[in-house]
Amino acid sequence: MNGVEQALIGGVSGGTAILLPALGELISERAGVINLGTEGAMLAGALGAYAMTESSGVIWYGIIAGVLAGAVVGLAHSWITVRRGGDQIASGLLLWFLALGVTSVFGTDYVGTAITPLSNIAIPGLHSIPWIGAILFDQNVLVYAGYVLVAVIWFVFYRTRVGLILRATGERPEVVAATGGKPQLVQIVAVTIGACLGGLGGAQLSIGYVGNWFNNMTSGYGFVAVAVVLFAAWRPMRVLGGAYLFGIVLAAASVLQAHGVSVNQYLLDALPYLVTLLALALFARRGRSETPEALTRSLSRSG
Amino acid sequence: MTATPVNESSVRGTDVDQLPPEQPVGPEVPGAASRIRLGPGSRYTLISTLGYVTSLAIFGVLVAVKGAEPISVYHTIISSTLLNGDALQQTVLRAIPIGLAALAVAVPARAGLINVGGEGQLIMGAVAATGIGVAIGAAVPGALSWVAMCVGGALAGAMWAALSGVLRTWLGASEAVTTLLLNFIANDVMLYLIYQAWKDPHGSGQPQSRPLAHAAQLPKMFGSQLNIGVLIALVVVAATWFLLQRTGWGFQLRVVGGNIEAARRAGLRVNSLLLSSMAVGGALAGLGGALNLAGVETQLRPDITVTFGYVAFLASFLGRHQPVKVVGAALLFSAVALSGNGLQITDGLDGTIVDILLALIVAVPLIMAKYRRRAA
CATH class of the missing domain: 1.10.287 (Helix Hairpins)
Known part of the structure; x- marks a missing residue:
């Protein structure tokens, strides 16, 4: 296995921890609600999944717990912002803070323990395709969930009535209401489903990738996911590309380090945020006209 | 008064199927006076x-x-932050970075910008102050290094925030997201400095910068724990209030925040207003970081800001981005944040x-x- 292949394998696996929350954020923002609480949903999902797996020994229960923990954050965010009219940015930060406090208070018992992370499942046939097989089809089940979700979300967005209503809600909720739809309900459902995916992304970190839990283990990945959605101009396929690009940069840097190329550790740590910032700078203007209109309104004020 | 957007109800498009309108606001209807109405x-x-x-x-x-006793917990929170002189002074000292970083949220918020980068701006302020203080602190009179550290810290914070301002005005990238990302980058810059470039050779392996020379540290006042940073912060708060409430610049910011399109058509230079509000905000947070470093910490350490920047965002929100209320909220949050130590020691909580x-x-x-x- 050469270095490039190693970086790509790690990139797809690590990128999934960004892809899942970013897809969640995509659903939420397409309905017109920005959710910085995605970082909180990830933290809650990471701990929820880890704690459940550790105590029950069944990794599937862990995945479900991760999703449910994310859902709690999503319900809270949608209740505050949609039903109560609270500021979206402030609510997201607040829920992140709440999740940070709750997970560090209740997560202390799990620091220093370890579980066996999700095992890889080689897909029969596909995994023996030269090169691509090892990268894409010998991964864990959450990585595969990422592939499926991108396709499903694309299909729902652009080929179904539900997707049309969702996108319309993100543009002009008043129009949806005038045609007999329920924009608030759409937003609540979208934000909650989105945060479930945030929780799943957290699970990919704790039980999919590393197999342990430590305080603040998401370290800003949820915010990066929000940024990925922005520079991907709210398109599912570009979100996929952005998230994997992010994962590959991370993995490539550590592969380089392992091969004796000296890379400064702190530059390495800052790299994901630098790459994201750069991508935002390059693509933000192009994506601006595609911003869901209701989202523009909520982003241009605070307080 | 905060600058409220002109089209308040349409801002949140979801208000369409809201609750029925409440009772009329304003002068009471004479006939209804028999019942007490709030x-x-x-x-x-x-x-x-x-x-x-x-x-x-x-x-x-x-x-x-x-497993803790709630009454005892509340007692600890109050007694460890407010009830004795020492604790109260610590609360005030900690309110300096939180309060100034909260104003760093409030100033751009006037123009409708969302600055979530208080954390990074505080860090860059502290980094600049450390660089300047360690370099010149032992060689020049104290007052000179205090001024240099404050100015350097403010400039560093202003530049860090202006980066997001530029990304927003030139390239259209949301400042809420770029300021957040810059926090993480600032933290890595700081970690690089204290673990490698600026590491104290006499620090017995601890990740920290060299300490400031004694002369470069902000002097304490009247034999208390409070240093002159408190006075500087008070003056700056007053100046910020004046700037926002009593100057043309402050008024123009509110116009931009109220309706950016109208402001543009009225001939206001919207981009330079947005950019300057970010820079002023960043300067305030940078100064907060510098004062905290020069007055309290005296050397750069990894957990020097411990989420103060985010606490500050919440404080500014609680104070509705109005300078005086924001500072009040910052004092309250400073006390709450400080009480964590007491809870850990007295009540055995995390x-x-x-x-x-x-x-x-x-x-x-x-x-x-x-x-x-x-x-x-």
């Missing part, structure tokens, strides 16, 4: 008070779950539990947003 202001006060009590009760349940309390406090005005706008 005006929107006092109703807001009443309901939000209930909200805060509920928040405290939820926190009480939480600490009970973690210190980060105070993050939960902060979040529960801020949840009240968020949940009450509709009433709050009406009462404002």
